[in-house]
Amino acid sequence: MNSKVFETLEYEKIKQKINKYLTTKSGTDELRQMMPSSDKIEISKLLDETDDGFKIIRLNLAMPIPRINDITSFMKRLRIDGILSSTELSKIKVLLSSVNDLTRFFSNLKDDKVEFNYLYRIIDSFQLMPSIAQNLSSSIDDSGKILDDASSELRAVRRQIKALEGSIRSKMNGTIKHQANKLSESIITIRDGRFVVPVKAEYKQSFGGIVHDQSASGQTLYMEPANVVESNNDLRRYQITQKQEERKVLFRLSNMIRPYENEIVNNFKILGHLDLINAKAMYARDLKATKPVISTDCYVNLKKARHPLIDQNKVVANDITLGRKYKTVIITGPNTGGKTITLKTLGLLQLMGQSGIFIPSAEESNIAIFDDIFADIGDDQSIEQNLSTFSSHMDNIVNILHAITDKSLVLLDELGAGTDPNEGAALAMSILDYIGSIDSTVMSTTHYPELKAYAYNRPSTINASMEFNIETLAPTYHLLMGIPGQSNGLNIAERLGINERIINEARSLTSQDSQDLNNMIVELTNQTKKAREDYEFIHNQLIESEKLHQELSEKLSKFYNQRDNLVRKAKEDANEIALSAKRKADDIIKDLHEKQSNLGQASFKENELINAQGQLNSLTYDINLKNNKVLKKEKAKHDFHKGDDVVVKSYGQRGVLISKSSKDEWIVQMGILKMKINVSDLEIVKDDDSKSKSRYTRVKRTKSSGISTQLDLRGHRYDDAMQEVDRYLDAAILAGYPSVTIIHGKGTGALRKGVNKLLSKDRRVKNYSYSPANAGGDGSTVVTF
Known part of the structure; x- marks a missing residue:
């Protein structure tokens, strides 16, 4: 480029x-x-x-x-x-x-x-x-x-140097101690690589040794004591050897x-x-830059683009789009509104993106691939070449027009400025037409109102402007695509206090078309501003909604995972419980079958049936009560009274409280049996407690020797008869009967319909039908389990 x-x-x-x-x-x-x-x-x-x-x-x-x-x-x-x-x-x-x-x-x-x-x-x-x-x-x-x-030889010679230096210092410390009055300072220093001490000049002869240096005043001589001269000579030889060994190391490396x-x-x-x-x-x-998307068809779509060299807390972000629907953008509007910065933002972000540098814009912004970028921006007045601003701009534009291709981006600031407005506007339109014939992508700024109409009448060309706030008389630096810049001179002058008569006369001198156009631009600007504000509000709401949706999705996914784990664990536990319950149930059923097989020898006893029913009921856990300590505590505090109908939970049988035998026990009548039951195993039964009635059953015997294979309901009220049928079916199944007969009579047919309805809903019933004509016909029903 x-x-x-x-x-x-x-x-x-x-x-x-x-x-x-x-x-x-x-x-x-x-x-x-x-x-x-x-x-x-x-x-x-x-x-x-x-x-x-x-x-x-x-x-x-x-x-x-x-x-x-x-x-x-x-x-x-x-x-x-x-x-x-x-x-x-x-x-x-x-x-x-x-x-x-x-x-x-x-x-x-x-x-x-x-x-x-x-x-x-x-x-x-x-x-x-x-x-x-x-x-x-x-x-x-x-x-x-x-x-x-670095080498064994170097290590050895350095060890010798260290030992010799220690010996020399020891000797010199002795000299300092015995001849301190002859020294300027009691220190050891080095001159020409040899250890010396500062001796007062008047003691030169009496001190004894070799002078290596003196102070600027001549009052102090740096002398090597005679007793260390030979040691210093040895030290010097070792130091030379050290340098030789170090050189060998460097040569080797x-x-x-x-x-x-x-x-x-x-x-x-x-x-x-x-x-x-x-x-x-x-x-x-x-x-806070993002990776741009590369477009190969000269399409630029910069979302929320910011100039990278302006304070990012102050710079105004703008959407800049060109290259597909329109390849030429003409930005009009007042000075200091941000037109030039918009040009530079477009050009600089393109240079950054094509250099592999992330650009300061929103995600998924598009950059084009331009073979070159040309810019005529700023005042290029040249005193040395005797060129005016206009001449300098034209010279630059000539060079640009010779070099552009259909893959070039051209940025022109204040095109045609610096000369007669009519000529300048005409020249600007001609230059833009020529660039359009090459099919280059161009963004240009101008003050000429003629170019507003030009943008409307030329294909692939669009107007744009920088928003200006009339209320504050200040630019907002927002780029408005599709809207030309409005003329604010008279409005600004009026707000700054120019006489109303002058303003009105100026407006009368302005053509009606110009005033209508300006009013239209003001209306479009206001609508665009409101649309942008609405968009920003909705966009922010969308971002918040997406965050919330993401958060809820993650929590829902976590919930499903936890639920699946809990269900899987519950199923495993349930399988273990079911297997254990099946074994116990098999044992109970086996025992009942044995009792049934012995029916001819000894009849069932009431307590045996109750115990069996209790064992079966104990295989079911009351989860709510078992895990709810508050319910347990409340039920334990229940106020029982003599004569209360209760359910003995461990047996699953109903009974009546006869008397209290101790603080925590009651004597309960269940059928022909009386038993002591702990209050924690009792539950009060109310007349309207249909749940308890349906869950717990008691077997009513017609005689103590066993259960009859027939149940006679004639003369019973409907509700009592239905409860009697339910209890009888439970007892018959416990007795192991394959089938039973229920006598309900003919009468009005209410009992017959009720019995049939009850049987149709009972999963234990295989089928049922009326008795043969010679055995009562539709006055009784035969039930097969």
């Missing part, structure tokens, strides 16, 4: 914002060379890489990229058998260590099933050198100091990495690329 547009749209300032997040020299170099691309594949790759970096930030993680200066300058010396310094080698060590750290970092992310578009491939392009990294780490620290472990020069430099560039990806992602996070 042309370099002028970068300066006009302040593209370099975006780079400076990103540069603050960089930590490597190679990342800085890559940023400096970064340019917008016009290749869709390249743009998609760059945006996906930034998205990868942004995903790491969303995971609250950070790529372990250290601060590394340039290594390429000194790496070139390896080609000519040069030896690197310890500081230079330490930079290579940090580089290789960071490569290992990054490899481990992304290996852990891969184990956690985190997916990336490109980062794994970039990491795989690193050249790992674990042995070289380990060797460097054991030889040099991060500050560039050669470690004792340089030779070790020499064959891997290209791989190390390539690692450095890859690290810089990762650094730039991370910097773009961090900039996107702080700017």
Whole structure:
């Protein structure tokens, strides 16, 4: 792209914002060379890489990229058998260590099933050198100091130096102690690599030793005591040996990495690329920017677009759309309304998106792929070239018109300004017509009212304006698509206090068409403003609703999961309980069958039937009462009285309270039996307690020897007869009878209908029919279980 547009749209300032997040020299170099691309594949790759970096930030993680200066300058010396310094080698060590750290970092992310578009491939392009990294780490620290472990010889000579330094200091401390009056200060210092003490000049001869330096005043001499001269000589020899050993270490390490020069430099560039990806992602996070969608047909749809260089707490977001229904947008309106900022926002966001940088706009915003972006914005008056503002603009536009294609974006600010209004307007329309014939995408600002009508009459062209608040006499900076800018000069003048007579005369001089057009624009502006406010309100409501829906969906999903788990657990528990109950029921039924088989030898006894019924009822748990301690407590407090009808819960039988035998026990009459029952096993039965009547039954015997296979209901009232049938069926089933006969008579047929209705609803009844004609006909019913 042309370099002028970068300066006009302040593209370099975006780079400076990103540069603050960089930590490597190679990342800085890559940023400096970064340019917008016009290749869709390249743009998609760059945006996906930034998205990868942004995903790491969303995971609250950070790529372990250290601060590394340039290594390429000194790496070139390896080609000519040069030896690197310890500081230079330490930079290579940090580089290789960071490569290992990054490899481990992304290996852990891969184990956690985190997916990336490109980062794994970039990491795989690193050249790992674990042995070289380990060797460097054991030889040099991060500050560039050669470690004792670099070689055994170096370790030995340093140990000797340390011991000798300790011996020298000990001797000199003795000298200081005995000749303190001859010293300026009681300290040990170093001159020319030898240990000395500051001696007063008048004691030079009596102190004894070698002078190595003196103070500026000459009053102090730095002397090496005679008793340490030989030790200092030995120390000097060891220090020379140390330097030789250190040089051997540097030579060895340089030779070790020499064959891997290209791989190390390539690692450095890859690290810089990762650094730039991370910097773009961090900039996107702080700017609250989003990944744009790429359009290949020059379609731009920026939602809530903000200029990235304006304070994000103050900038006004605007929707900017062009490229499909219309390729030319003409923005009219007063100065300082935001027209120029809108042009720059469009152009700069396009440059950012085509560079792989996220843009400050709402999600799913579209950017186009332009082969070039041209901008004529601002005052380009040139004193050196003796060009006026108009001439300068025309010179720039000439260059633009020669270079544009159908894939170009053209931004023109105040087109045709700086000359006669009539000529300027005509020239502006002609220029726009020419650009339209090339099919370039263009956004232009102007003050000329003629261009408002031009936008209405030209295909693929639309008016736009910047909203202006008449009440406050201030712009709102909102872009209004489809509405030309209104003329507010007279209104502003009137509100500022210009004489009403002057205002009225000015309006009389304005054509009626202009006034009607302005009134229409005012009405459209008000309607658009209200529509935007309504949209924003509904949009916010929609966002809140979506959040609530998402929250409810998550809770509902959680509820279903918990419910399914509880149901599954309940079924498992129920299966276990049912299996246990089946075994107990089988035992009870087996016992009853044995009693039935012995019917000819010994009849059933009432207490045996009651016990059997009680055992069957005990297989059912009263969940509400069992789990509800309050109900238990309330029922336990029930006030029982003599003569009360009760149900003995453990037996499932009804009875009558005869007398109280103790504090917690009553004697209960059940049939012909009297038993002591604990009050916790009793439940009062009211006359209207149909639930208890249907749940608990008592077997009525016609004679103590057993149950008759016939039940005679003649002479019974209807309600009593129906209860009698229900109890009789229970007793007959317990007795194991395959069939019984119910005598209901003919009469009015009410008892017969009631019996048939009851039998039709009883699941225990297999079938039923009237008795044969010679056995009573329809006066009785035979029931088969």
